[in-house]
Amino acid sequence: MWNEIKSNISSALVYFREFILFLILVILIIFLLIEKLSLSIPLILLLLVAGIIILNLIGRRRIKEIDEIKSIISSIRQSKYQSSDEIVLTKHLSALENEIKEMFEKAKSDIEYLERLQRMRSQFLGNVSHELRTPIFSIQGYLETLLNGAIDDPKVNKHFLQKANQNTVNLSNLLNDLIDISMIESGEMRMSYRYFDINIFIQSIVQEFISMAGAKNIKLFFNPAKEGLQVFGDKDKIRQVFVNLLQNAIKYTDEGSIEIWLDEEKKYANISVKDTGIGIPEEDLNRVFERFYRVDKARSRAVGGTGLGLAIVKHIIEAHNSKIIVQSKQGEGSTFSFKLKK
Ligand code: ADP
Numbered sequence: 001m002w003n004e005i006k007s008n009i010s011s012a013l014v015y016f017r018e019f020i021l022f023l024i025l026v027i028l029i030i031f032l033l034i035e036k037l038s039l040s041i042p043l044i045l046l047l048l049v050a051g052i053i054i055l056n057l058i059g060r061r062r063i064k065e066i067d068e069i070k071s072i073i074s075s076i077r078q079s080k081y082q083s084s085d086e087i088v089l090t091k092h093l094s095a096l097e098n099e100i101k102e103m104f105e106k107a108k109s110d111i112e113y114l115e116r117l118q119r120m121r122s123q124f125l126g127n128v129s130h131e132l133r134t135p136i137f138s139i140q141g142y143l144e145t146l147l148n149g150a151i152d153d154p155k156v157n158k159h160f161l162q163k164a165n166q167n168t169v170n171l172s173n174l175l176n177d178l179i180d181i182s183m184i185e186s187g188e189m190r191m192s193y194r195y196f197d198i199n200i201f202i203q204s205i206v207q208e209f210i211s212m213a214g215a216k217n218i219k220l221f222f223n224p225a226k227e228g229l230q231v232f233g234d235k236d237k238i239r240q241v242f243v244n245l246l247q248n249a250i251k252y253t254d255e256g257s258i259e260i261w262l263d264e265e266k267k268y269a270n271i272s273v274k275d276t277g278i279g280i281p282e283e284d285l286n287r288v289f290e291r292f293y294r295v296d297k298a299r300s301r302a303v304g305g306t307g308l309g310l311a312i313v314k315h316i317i318e319a320h321n322s323k324i325i326v327q328s329k330q331g332e333g334s335t336f337s338f339k340l341k342k
Contacts, residue, residue, distance in 0.1 A: 008059030011066075015058060023051060065093065076104055084108075127292045131174055134301065135167040142167075170304050177308035180240075181291065184315045191237065191319055195230045198269055198340070202260055205242045213250050219257040220246075225264045231340040237316045238340070244309040245273040245336050251303040253277030256333070265339070272337035280328040288326065289314040 012019075027044055034040045072087060081087060084101040142164040151157050183189045206222045213220040249258045256276030263270040280288060280295055287293045292307040294300040300307060310324075317324045317338045328334035 004060075005056050008056045008063065009052070010059070011062045012055040012059030014062075015055075019051060019055060023047065065090075068093070069096070072100060076100075076107075124291065128178065131292065131306070132171070135171040135174070138167040139164045139171075166304070170301070170306075173304055174306045174308075177306045177312060180312050181308055181315075184312065184319075189237075189315075189319070191234045193232055193234055195232050196235050198229055198231045198262060198271075199224045199227060201235065201238075202242070202262060202271075205239065205246070206260065209246050209250070213258060216250060216253070217255060218250060218253055221257060221259045223259065223261045225262040225269060229262070229264055229269060229342070231269045231342055233320050233340050234316075237319070241313050241316050241338075242273075244313050248305075248309060248336075249273055249275035249277065249334075251305065252299075253333070264342075267342055268339040269342060270337060270339050272335050274333065274335040276333040279330040279332050279334055280326065281330050285326055285328060289324070 026047055030040050030043050030047075034043065068089060072089065075081060076087075081104065084104045087097060087101050087104060089097040089100070142160045146157060146160050146164075150160060180189075202222055202224070206220060210220055246258065253275045254277065258276075259272075259274045261270075261272040261274065263272075284293075284295045288295070289310045291311045294305065294307045297307075299305075313336075314324050320338075320340060322339050322341075324336060324338045326334060326336050
């Protein structure tokens with residue numbers, strides 16, 4: 001009991017200064033009002049005893065509150081709560097209860113975010129390993145077959161070498177895209193914005209792709225906007241967007257045409273790349289911008305796709321404060337469009 005009283009009083013000693021001030025004040029009043037020393041001394045002693053009892057009560061209350069808070073914090077640390085509603089403190093600590101609840105919610109959402117990030121990272125690593133394995137195994141297979149004698153067979157040797165070579169091209173495309181995506185996602189992609197003539201810019205890219213489209217008998221058209229139209233953007237990155245969209249349009253179109261439309265709006269230039277290719281099924285439309293998502297894996301790989309092109313396009317366009325939109329109908333073709341600031 002004495003020990004309890006001692007610890008109660010020592011806990012209440014944080015209010016020691018206030019207590020002493022109060023005592024001095026009351027003693028002064030007693031001295032002023034009661035002149036007789038024989039009366040005032042017992043009164044002061046009584047006051048001291050009452051003071052010690054009050055200090056004991058205050059201390060006991062304080063220890064109880066601290067224990068309550070300690071137990072809540074320790075339960076949070078041991079992950080005993082599922083939701084903040086389970087955190088309950090006595091009524092007069094309600095302000096603190098709200099603060100603890102907010103802290104709990106914040107910590108919970110931070111942990112969930114980190115766990116999601118960790119899952120995404122492992123998934124990405126799994127995808128990367130899988131994507132690397134495919135061309136490496138193919139190259140290994142072709143080379144081993146050649147070494148085991150096929151090299152002397154004029155019917156297959158050139159074909160196997162071509163296949164191995166195509167796989168090294170795929171591997172190098174994949175590594176380049178991986179470097180791009182990791183630069184973008186780590187925030188290391190430096191953007192360099194300036195105004196440039198979008199008609200001249202698209203015209204030069206179209207020239208580069210005419211022969212690639214022609215090789216598949218696909219016509220490539222450009223419908224320019226008014227002469228001299230300037231847009232604001234990173235020229236190199238926008239070039240990468242066009243290269244990806246045009247390569248895809250050619251890869252996934254067997255016959256017909258590809259059209260690039262440039263339309264001037266009040267504050268923006270609207271750019272669309274439209275093809276008459278295989279199109280994208282409705283259920284895949286939202287997913288084609290995800291890393292490594294392909295509608296038809298085999299076809300994508302066969303034409304040297306990495307599954308990262310549209311994810312890179314999306315990042316670049318979003319860095320321009322814009323959005324890439326896709327419209328498509330299976331069997332009829334696809335249109336990818338975005339706006340650039342004038
Ligand atoms: P990939 O390297 O596989 O082409 P992308 O990220 O560029 O990867 O595209 C993701 C997927 O979206 C492709 O695998 C393909 O299924 C689909 N896709 C992209 N562009 C087109 C298009 N123009 N026509 C039809 N499908 C397309």
